[in-house]
Amino acid sequence: MDVMPGRPEVFLLGEGERTVASGGPALVGAGGDRREVPPQAYEVLRFVEAALRQGYAVQITPLRTELPIDDAADAVEMDREELRLYASRGDIPFRTSQYVDWVQLADVLALSSRVDAERAQALQELAAEEPWDDDAGPRR
Missing domain, CATH: 1.10.10 (Arc Repressor Mutant, subunit A)
Incomplete structure (x- = not known):
């Protein structure tokens, strides 16, 4: 995933993008606990993970709509x-x-x-x- 330092990425899930699908993307903890997430939220998490792996710091700020x-x-x-x-x-x-x-x-x-x-x-x-x-x- 392409991450550019200093360039903000703003992610906003629409009404229809907030639902989870059984068997869809999920967060899985070290203990095996699974939390399903909306597909777009998964893309956000992929972006954060890619930035952290590349050695960048990540700032997350919830914004109102x-x-x-x-x-x-x-x-x-x-x-x-x-x-x-x-x-x-x-x-x-x-x-x-x-x-x-x-x-x-x-x-x-x-x-x-x-x-x-x-x-x-x-x-x-x-x-x-x-x-x-x-x-x-x-x-x-």
């Missing part, structure tokens, strides 16, 4: 003003209380994935362009 917009931006390492811009443009829904704008973590995760994919695509397109020299103009 609705967060103040600044906390949500921090959770996905997005600039706070950038996330506020996306919210103001209607790219993600938000609600406002007296002092705080609130967003759903699932919406922020989806937005972050979409933005990352768009940026990766733009980089691919730039890399595929024909190189050129400022003095000679475009190469043919």
Whole structure:
């Protein structure tokens, strides 16, 4: 499993992903006690185990599913003003209380994935362009 130090991974189980299946993934203790876990939770545990085996420390912080917009931006390492811009443009829904704008973590995760994919695509397109020299103009 690919683990990058310093890059947070946020895992969120949807309603349908919280159930366990008999005979599915499980935690098994040294004494043989078995605790079945949802398949997505198993992936989280695999990530933690891989990081620890590679010698990294792991920080686990439970998050609410609705967060103040600044906390949500921090959770996905997005600039706070950038996330506020996306919210103001209607790219993600938000609600406002007296002092705080609130967003759903699932919406922020989806937005972050979409933005990352768009940026990766733009980089691919730039890399595929024909190189050129400022003095000679475009190469043919």
